[in-house]
């Protein structure tokens with residue numbers, strides 16, 4: 001029995017077209033600015049986001065960290081949601097590598113209240129760290145892939161600007177947010193100084209992310225990337241996949257959203273499981289299994305035995321994420337396996 005892998009959109013494999021593109025990519029040493037495929041890709045990525053320049057980085061983590069270190073200096077304050085990926089995960093690199101002071105601004109289901117942001121920005125004072133940067137995340141992973149509207153995004157960015165803060169968007173899945181709200185990723189990017197998006201999630205590339213911003217910002221960021229060990233040689237093999245992704249993989253993610261919705265509705269009918277349908281806005285489904293009376297680890301073990309992989313969100317939830325390898329027929333098969341697993 002082949003496993004149905006719903007753990008994450010990071011589990012996607014490159015398409016045949018991407019593998020062909022790698023084979024035929026023109027390559028050079030990117031540290032000498034001599035990889036034509038990287039150059040073509042970075043120009044195209046900047047264009048898609050409406051920014052002046054872009055930089056290929058190895059991961060979302062590296063893109064965010066490079067941005068943080070370009071915007072701020074050790075000891076500066078960065079305002080961000082404690083449920084954001086940058087704060088919650090990434091092995092504390094915000095503090096240990098960038099040396100920044102986090103100022104938590106809690107969100108409600110991924111949405112920061114404008115009044116909370118206003119309150120969190122302190123007036124300059126000899127005793128306080130210098131507030132330098134606001135980090136936003138869209139879609140918001142730990143709230144179940146919720147997508148912040150362009151209206152709220154604009155309002156938050158407006159407040160940050162009033163107070164002289166720079167703004168970075170962790171847009172690992174910014175195209176999912178744009179699809180959800182019927183706008184473009186460039187609409188979100190227009191409001192911020194820098195934006196990071198991932199190639200290696202719903203866009204199906206084997207690795208890579210992009211950091212975009214002004215020409216000056218990206219020139220600085222290039223140096224920070226190098227400092228983090230992110231200078232690359234024949235990186236055109238990554239960029240070649242990225243070019244295919246930008247052309248073919250963005251719009252198809254609407255199917256992932258439809259499949260997540262179908263999955264969520266049917267999971268809600270399975271005894272022991274429930275899904276807050278209002279939380280299912282993009283490609284993630286957080287499933288509350290607490291009524292089943294078994295632990296998250298036990299539920300995951302039963303699902304695996306039935307042939308379905310999920311991610312743990314203990315103590316009450318597990319997570320399913322739809323992606324390119326999950327079509328409507330696989331959703332049906334997954335549901336029948338989940339039903340069996342929960343009956344056992």
Ligand SMILES: Cc1ncc(COP(=O)(O)O)c(C=O)c1O
Nearest residue numbers: 059060061062085141170172198
């Ligand atoms: C919102 C968000 N930001 C950043 C990252 C980090 O991306 P990477 O795993 O490529 O470092 C992730 C990964 O899941 C994410 O979900």
